[in-house]
Amino acid sequence: xxxxxxxxxxxxxxxxxxxxxxxxxxxxxxxxxxxxxxxxxxxxxxxxxxxxxxxxxxxxxxxxxxxxxxxxxxxxxxxxxxxxxxxxxxxxxxxxxxxxxxxxxxxxxxxxxxxxxxxxxx
Amino acid sequence: xxxxxxxxxxxxxxxxxxxxxxxxxxxxxxxxxxxxxxxxxxxxxxxxxxxxxxxxxxxxxxxxxxxxxxxxxxxxxxxxxxxxxxxxxxxxxxxxxxxxxxxxxxxxxxxxxxxxxxxxxxxxxxxxxxxxxxxxxxxxxxxxxxxxxxxxxxxxxxxxxxxxxxxxxxxxxxxxxxxxxxxxxxxxxxxxxxxxxxxxxxxxxxxxxxxxxxxxxxxxxxxxxxxxxxxxxxxxxxxxxxxxxxxxxxxxxxxxxxxxxxxxxxxxxxxxxxxxxxxxxxxxxxxxxxxxxxxxxxxxxxxxxxxxxxxxxxxxxxxxxxxxxxxxxxxxxxxxxxxxxxxxxxxxxxxxxxxxxxxxxxxxxxxxxxxxxxxxxxxxxxxxxxxxxxxxxxxxxxxxxxxxxxxxxxxxxxxxxxxxxxxxxxxxxxxxxxxxxxxxxxxxxxxxxxxxxxxxxxxxxxxxxxxxxxxxxxxxxxxxxxxxxxxxxxxxxxxxxxxxxxxxxxxxxxxxxxxxxxxxxxxxxxxxxxxxxxx
Numbered sequence: 001x002x003x004x005x006x007x008x009x010x011x012x013x014x015x016x017x018x019x020x021x022x023x024x025x026x027x028x029x030x031x032x033x034x035x036x037x038x039x040x041x042x043x044x045x046x047x048x049x050x051x052x053x054x055x056x057x058x059x060x061x062x063x064x065x066x067x068x069x070x071x072x073x074x075x076x077x078x079x080x081x082x083x084x085x086x087x088x089x090x091x092x093x094x095x096x097x098x099x100x101x102x103x104x105x106x107x108x109x110x111x112x113x114x115x116x117x118x119x120x121x122x
Numbered sequence: 123x124x125x126x127x128x129x130x131x132x133x134x135x136x137x138x139x140x141x142x143x144x145x146x147x148x149x150x151x152x153x154x155x156x157x158x159x160x161x162x163x164x165x166x167x168x169x170x171x172x173x174x175x176x177x178x179x180x181x182x183x184x185x186x187x188x189x190x191x192x193x194x195x196x197x198x199x200x201x202x203x204x205x206x207x208x209x210x211x212x213x214x215x216x217x218x219x220x221x222x223x224x225x226x227x228x229x230x231x232x233x234x235x236x237x238x239x240x241x242x243x244x245x246x247x248x249x250x251x252x253x254x255x256x257x258x259x260x261x262x263x264x265x266x267x268x269x270x271x272x273x274x275x276x277x278x279x280x281x282x283x284x285x286x287x288x289x290x291x292x293x294x295x296x297x298x299x300x301x302x303x304x305x306x307x308x309x310x311x312x313x314x315x316x317x318x319x320x321x322x323x324x325x326x327x328x329x330x331x332x333x334x335x336x337x338x339x340x341x342x343x344x345x346x347x348x349x350x351x352x353x354x355x356x357x358x359x360x361x362x363x364x365x366x367x368x369x370x371x372x373x374x375x376x377x378x379x380x381x382x383x384x385x386x387x388x389x390x391x392x393x394x395x396x397x398x399x400x401x402x403x404x405x406x407x408x409x410x411x412x413x414x415x416x417x418x419x420x421x422x423x424x425x426x427x428x429x430x431x432x433x434x435x436x437x438x439x440x441x442x443x444x445x446x447x448x449x450x451x452x453x454x455x456x457x458x459x460x461x462x463x464x465x466x467x468x469x470x471x472x473x474x475x476x477x478x479x480x481x482x483x484x485x486x487x488x489x490x491x492x493x494x495x496x497x498x499x500x501x502x503x504x505x506x507x508x509x510x511x512x513x514x515x516x517x518x519x520x521x522x523x524x525x526x527x528x529x530x531x532x533x534x535x536x537x538x539x540x541x542x543x544x545x546x547x548x549x550x551x552x553x554x555x556x557x558x559x560x561x562x563x564x565x566x567x568x569x570x571x572x573x574x575x576x577x578x579x580x581x582x583x584x585x586x587x588x589x590x591x592x593x594x595x596x597x598x599x600x601x602x603x604x605x606x607x608x609x610x611x612x613x614x615x616x617x618x619x620x621x622x623x624x625x626x627x628x629x630x631x632x633x634x635x636x637x638x639x640x641x642x643x644x645x646x647x648x649x650x651x652x653x654x655x656x657x
Binding site (some may be wrong): 087 | 125195199200201202203205206208209210213214239274331332333336337340347350352356358363364367368374393394396397400401402405408412413611620636639640642643644646647648649650
């Protein structure tokens with residue numbers, strides 16, 4: 001279990017090819033990428049918008065909304081809100097849409113790997 | 123003198139507590155998996171706390187609140203960047219890395235590439251990033267202790283740095299990942315409770331009215347409303363604005379490339395636990411950064427300007443401890459002395475936990491990647507031997523960090539950390555992302571992006587105003603600053619990605635297609651991933 005890992009790249013277990021081609025895996029990858037790629041683009045754009053506004057929209061950021069609380073502060077706090085919100089949404093999504101597929105695939109790996117290799121651990 | 127007695131007592135209590143934890147953990151550390159990843163047996167919640175403990179460094183606790191106390195709103199960018207960055211780790215890195223690797227960042231590259239080359243590259247960049255980060259923490263520790271003992275003495279600072287160095291070697295050599303993790307968990311709890319206490323006391327001074335706190339901060343700062351708006355620190359020249367953007371990029375992309383954070387994902391049994399730990403970490407770290415906002419504006423409102431403003435000879439890194447003293451009843455009062463000692467001890471615990479994580483990450487990489495993966499590539503290396511080398515490496519890294527920290531004391535803590543983030547984002551993140559998402563990515567692409575990102579980030583800093591040309595530079599008397607920005611991220615991060623792309627498409631190396639297939643299945647499903655060990 002320890003020494004063989006030194007040369008992982010030399011070995012290949014064909015069970016991975018079968019899993020890779022399965023419709024379940026293709027669906028899992030599609031769902032995963034379908035969530036994380038747009039989400040990453042969105043949160044990075046939203047964050048960079050904040051950085052850019054801090055740089056180049058000083059007058060707008062300085063507008064006071066209530067007492068001494070201005071747009072800049074609210075914008076900054078909204079970054080916290082969206083970070084918490086997206087983290088929560090991803091958690092919900094992966095629990096409901098990704099984990100069941102991943103579990104099934106991992107189970108079929110265990111079932112099949114028993115014959116091809118000893119690497120599936122109990 | 124009794125105040126100093128109390129401070130010393132609390133400091134020593136923190137040290138004694140962490141030493142006790144380390145000895146206790148050492149009895150459960152037997153195998154290599156125990157040493158590197160705590161047997162992969164931590165729960166998502168425990169690891170979430172430990173990630174918080176690993177991440178919320180002196181730069182956050184002392185540096186951000188200090189930056190807000192002095193420059194107002196501009197200090198807030200650090201908090202936001204440091205937090206939003208966790209989304210990169212959550213969505214793109216944590217789970218897949220957990221499934222694809224074993225002990226170090228290099229594992230997932232070595233999965234389908236030339237072991238020797240990618241392990242060497244990843245190990246070099248792990249050690250460089252960790253050393254930059256270590257310097258920041260150790261410089262912070264020296265400043266903190268010297269000012270608390272009320273002596274502005276180089277000797278005290280140097281002794282503190284050496285002491286912290288010895289402690290971090292001890293944590294790693296004796297306690298391994300298990301000891302380090304528990305030290306981080308305890309620190310995270312202490313830090314959250316300590317900060318929450320001061321936040322409540324600060325808010326109470328203003329009848330829990332945020333607006334009047336902000337108003338008092340703006341007035342006391344002497345800057346008026348500008349103190350609550352962006353632009354005070356970064357100014358309004360185009361160069362400084364681009365610098366701000368560069369810093370913003372480095373912060374948001376750096377976290378998911380920090381080796382000491384990445385190896386924490388290996389300490390849980392499954393990828394789902396890795397996800398849970400990041401979710402806990404996001405909640406914890408987010409709450410903490412909201413508190414630093416109050417601490418920073420509180421310090422601006424309640425402290426004399428000249429004790430925190432470096433322009434007036436003050437020390438911005440002491441804003442939080444001095445604020446604790448002020449809300450406890452002020453200088454000379456018992457309440458003030460107790461809170462000051464308490465918060466200083468918490469800050470010290472913060473530093474100890476972070477340096478332990480950094481030392482562990484870099485010594486693991488030296489032993490697992492350089493020693494086992496490169497030097498002894500064709501030989502069988504026993505677990506015992508590998509862990510022995512990791513322990514020796516911890517001594518080496520500790521010694522290097524001590525030697526470099528002593529002359530680095532002129533540098534600003536938050537800046538050093540931002541630099542570590544820039545190097546991590548430029549050298550490590552491109553390789554990690556390409557490896558998980560790009561079938562064709564290969565050895566040359568990986569090494570080009572790692573070395574290219576690393577050399578450009580560090581090289582640009584050497585040629586920047588940080589090193590020379592300004593009175594605040596490390597070498598104020600010379601001028602070789604041909605690069606105008608303080609933070610290299612805006613150039614070096616895209617360069618890291620670009621070199622990874624060019625290296626890949628120009629290489630004739632046949633890409634290990636079947637290994638990518640395996641990596642992809644394993645990363646997304648956990649099929650064949652390393653499991654937890656059971657004792």
